[in-house]
Amino acid sequence: MRSAFGVAEVRAAERAAMARGPEGALMRRAAAALAAECARLLGRVYGSRVTLLVGSGDNGGDALYAGARLARRGAGVTAVLLAPDRAHPGGLAALRAAGGRVVDGVDERDGRAEDAVAGARLVVDGIVGIGGRGGLRERAAHLVAAARTATVVAVDLPSGVDADTGEVRGEAVRADVTVTFGAYKPGLLVDPGRAYAGAVRLVDIGLDLPPERRALEALQYADVARLLPVPAGESDKYRRGVVGVVAGSARYPGAAVLCVAGALHGGAGAVRYAGPAADAVIARFPEALVSAGPPSKAGRVQAWAVGPGLGDDEDRLLDVLDADVPVLIDADGLRLADERRVRARRAPTLLTPHAGEAAALLGVDRARVESARLAAVRELAARYDATVLLKGSTTLVADAEGPVRVNPTGTAWLATAGSGDVLSGLAGSLLAAGLAARDAGSVAAYLHGLAARHAADGAPVAAQDVAEAVPAAWRDVRG
Incomplete structure (x- = not known):
């Protein structure tokens, strides 16, 4: 598992490490690793022009x-x-002793600073550390902009990116590579900051960071493999779990089909569909158990996924919310769900909004959610007393306990109509198979993103393609 730690935790660990070792040892370790990465990027160091x-x-x-x-x-x-x-x-003093030049970057009169940046093959961003707040000052931003052709390497974190949140409030360095020391910082893994970091290289400099103090975590293959439900010899379709799907409408029957497609590949033993798109579902998936009546009359389930393409059918949503099993709420279900009704549920609830839906639930504009994704997902989890999967360029999963999870898989081609419906069915199926809401959301996002990579392979992809690629992603993780 990849863990990220906040600034306060990293600073405390740095102080402890400095107290244990000789003066300056920590900085020398960091500098050695930074220089090694710069040398790797340069290929030929001798004669190369480097600007710090x-x-x-x-x-x-x-x-x-x-x-x-x-x-x-x-x-x-x-x-x-x-x-x-x-x-x-x-x-x-060390740079001067090694023959390096020093230029006053504040003095704008002779243009030497601009020339040094513009003529460099590699530029190292050592402007602001992890304690920085806000965007770059005007002079720094001007010099950064002059690095039009150079490879840009950020030290620990691109200057202008908030280390704890990934927020970017103003101008910031867009690095090709970030060499970060001791631990990942949340701002390197969460957009918009992640997009500024480029490729991230983690360097061990001997910091002791307790895992229980991490602010953010990202599952890796081995973590997901351990969580995937695997049937035993005595399993039958009911012991593996039955997921109920309440999705689609006369206007949006495709949402039901896509949600069921995701559910069928999610590890549960059977899928029950309850809704007006029963004919479309059974025509595409004869293995589905369909019912046109209310969800509570469809038969026993271990979890429900409700909301995609639901329209204004509040009665079906309320019927599902009354069930004493885990419930995933997405799309129209989020619009119709009452906060107090969700908080009053005794069984786990998983909400899966995109940024626009999250903004509506929080009563803010979408730009605020997209610029402060960590704050938004934490606030939603607290407000609804639920687990929240915030979809987007970086998908986040949060609940009232434990660090936020960030999903490391996916592709920009996944921004296509219906992909969220597939994710809802997949996550709902994992809930029915017995995973906790936090794990179900995290594993579903991981498989969904990996399936999209398999399906797209560098080309446009449709939601149905993603659903059909889930088994390949599952085998990839298990392998």
Whole structure:
């Protein structure tokens, strides 16, 4: 499992590590790893032009020490100081001793700083560390913009990205590679910050970070494989779980078909469909158990998935919410669900909104949700006393306990009509198979994203293609 830690936890671990070892050892480890990654990107270090954008903190010190290492290997290294009076003295001395040049980045008169950035093959962002807040200052943003052709390497975190949240409030560095030290930071894994980080390289510098203090976690293949339901020799379709699907309407029968498609591949033993699209469902999936009556009369289920294409059919939603089994609510179900009714449920509830639906539930605009995804998913989980899967460029799963989970799979081709309906059925099936709501949402998002990669393979993909690729994703994880 990949874990991310907040700034306060990382700072505390850094202090403890510095107290245990010789002075400056932590920075030297970080600088050595940073220099090694820069050398790898350059290929040929000797004769390459490297520019360091250096701020006032330890982040700038890491860049300076790394620059000194590259200079000793024959690179032409120039440090552009954005806080000349507060640059790290040890790092500055090391760079000068190695033959590096130093330029005042605040002085705009002679253009030397701009020339150093524009002429570099590689630019190192050491402007602001993980404690930074807000966007870049105007002068720093101007110099960053001058790096039009260089490979940009961020030290620990792209400057201008909030380490704890991934929020970007103003101008920020768009890195090709981020070399982060000791632990992932949430801002490297959650959009919009994730999009600014490029490829992230984690470097172990000897920090002791207790797993129980992590702020964010991302499941990996082995974690998902352990959670996947596997039938035993004595299993039958009922012991494996039955998922009920309440989706679709006369206007949107396809939503029912897609939700059932996802459910059939989700690990439950059977799928019951209750709704007006029964004819469309049985025509496509003869193995489904269909009923046109109310959900409570359809037969026993271990979980319900309700909402995709439901329209204004509030009666079916309320019938499902009264059931004493786990319930997934999506799409129209989110619009119709009353907050107090959801909070009053005794069985687990999993909400699966996209950013627009989350914004409506929170009473804010969509842009606010998209810019502060961690805050939004945590607030929804607390407000509804439920597990929340917030769909989007980075899908997040949160509940009242434990760290937020971020899904590492997926592709931009997944932004297609009906893909959310498939996800709802898949997650509902995992609920029926016995997974806790947090695990069901996380595993469903993982498989859904992986299935989309299999189905798309670099080309446009339809929701039905994603559903049909779920078994391949399942085998991939199990293998």
